[in-house]
Amino acid sequence: MCGRFLFGEEAYLNAAAIAHMPQWIQEELHFGEIYPSQSALVLKKNQNGDGLEGAVMKFGYSYTRAGSDRKQLIINARSETVDSKWMFRWAFLHERVVVVASAFYEWTADKQKVTYYEPDQTLYIGAIAKDDGFVILTKEANASVRDVHHRMPVLFDAAQAKIWVERVDLAKDLMDTVSPLLDHSPIVSLAQGHLF
Template sequence: MCGRYRFSPNENGEIKRIYNLASENSDSIKIGEVFPSDTTALILADEQKDILVTGMQWGFPGFKPSQLIINARSETVKEKKMFSSAFKSTRCVFPTTGFFEWDKEKSKYLFTLSAQPIYICGFYKTFKEGARSIIITTEPNQSVSPIHNRMPLLIAKADINRYLTNDDFADDYLKRNMPELTVEKV
């Protein structure tokens, strides 16, 4: 599961550029530790397949009042009624400077990628409240598995455009192995 991540523009020039672009298109982009329901920077493709950066709230409305659905499993995203059409037509990428997971003892860990941005696969959907985004999770790699049984589906910067605009590439990407990460107890 991915329940929080870090978006720190002052730690990375690329993330700062993304923050500035998102801030031009949306108010109140959350920086620092990002929680579900926060407005966060996202990379997406418009109807003409042009790549753009904007802000959007994280979490689909749930089945109960004030419930948010923040993650979708890569193994079932194409079959679940709530997710399948949005995954097919409105994919997005969450730019981050790391993500957090907790172990069974409730200790918190930060996962990073050698001072590089971490990009997380997702998708979005428009509801009556507006557009909302969701993160895709997958089986954990060796970096994450000692801490948690799920991790975000990470994508290399070079693959973002194809993930956003190419349905076959996005379908195949759901089965990718994840890169090894640096982990730090925080």
């Protein structure tokens, strides 16, 4: 499960190299650790359908169970069933986005926070959107994450991110590609957008 992630200036600059960023967007962004219900940078298909553009969306979207008045915030969906579950199918077919991140976090059984990142790389996390919110897609963890958690986010490189957003016919196969092996550290600091 991916419940928090880190967003730094370097990740923003890398995303701006592959997507159009509206002039106002930096005023809306929160840099640092991103929690559920906070706003974050995503890349989506531009209005012409021929490239990517940045947008600010909320991490998670609300869901009300039948027979209940209480809203729940959904933050993750399983990649294996996202195209068949009624709650996610439409968004998978029509509203795929990528979340821009510097790193993501998981916690050990004894509540130790572990930071996962790819050195000198921006993480493009597969997600789907509904209204003004997004849900991060997860898959079975690879060897670099498995000792801490059995799930991890669906990760793309910059070229795959563009394909994910634009090509529904290739989206399912992209989720099955091998995730990169990540570095990890129990301690992270953010200084000028770099992980140390």
